[in-house]
Amino acid sequence: MKPTAEDFKPRRDGYFEHDATWGEVTVGTLIAQRDKRTDAVWEVIATAHGADQIPFGQTLWMRIRNVTTGEEHTLPPRSKNGTCVVLTKSPLDTETAPPSEPTDTDAIALLVDQLGATLLASRDEETGIITCPDYVWKTHLEKGEPTPFRRGLIEHMRFAHAMSVDDTLEYENAIILHGQAHRPEWPNIGKGGFVHVHAPEEDITKDFVRNRRAKGIDYSAVARAQEAS
Numbered sequence: 001m002k003p004t005a006e007d008f009k010p011r012r013d014g015y016f017e018h019d020a021t022w023g024e025v026t027v028g029t030l031i032a033q034r035d036k037r038t039d040a041v042w043e044v045i046a047t048a049h050g051a052d053q054i055p056f057g058q059t060l061w062m063r064i065r066n067v068t069t070g071e072e073h074t075l076p077p078r079s080k081n082g083t084c085v086v087l088t089k090s091p092l093d094t095e096t097a098p099p100s101e102p103t104d105t106d107a108i109a110l111l112v113d114q115l116g117a118t119l120l121a122s123r124d125e126e127t128g129i130i131t132c133p134d135y136v137w138k139t140h141l142e143k144g145e146p147t148p149f150r151r152g153l154i155e156h157m158r159f160a161h162a163m164s165v166d167d168t169l170e171y172e173n174a175i176i177l178h179g180q181a182h183r184p185e186w187p188n189i190g191k192g193g194f195v196h197v198h199a200p201e202e203d204i205t206k207d208f209v210r211n212r213r214a215k216g217i218d219y220s221a222v223a224r225a226q227e228a229s
Helices: 105-114 148-160 171-181 202-206 219-228
Strands: 016-021 030-032 042-048 061-066 072-075 083-088 130-132
Touching (some): 105 130, 148 171
Antiparallel strands (some): 016 083, 030 042, 030 083, 042 061
């Protein structure tokens, strides 16, 4: 017989726990505190770029609200591959909703325009996140430009990070310097300009259907039952 939602037992509060990653969490997602003896449920109510540059491979800032008490907290960026516990009303609900636009996108987009950096940054149409090209793999510059990757990265650091970068900076050193600009352990390097992430890093998150797994469910059995039907 084909398994149904009624075949699986939820938590005491009626929610089912799913193993997920922070990269899947969007506004409206319900999350639980890992390894806590509590049934507290938190809803993600907003995201934002924040004031400092976002580390590579990490999420935006998140604002969460306790659905019972109304208590709110702000979560700093987390590794998109880091694990978390997502809650749903159905154990078979494995689809992540598309993200809503971060609350500070308009302000950052205005700053990009004021800096004259509209060729270096754009507002992602699906996520609303401010993105810049990946100057290691591609460039916005015209073909035929000498050393376009190095040139593009230097211009990026000047506009997007408000850094004073010499034209003679070697490409390898530019990559190292830019990496430091996106890491919190270097607070005095490249934290100005405007907050952004780099494409194609953000492109990876555009497939919003993930492989969440509710605890206690034999999904291979579910698949076999569906095939048999």
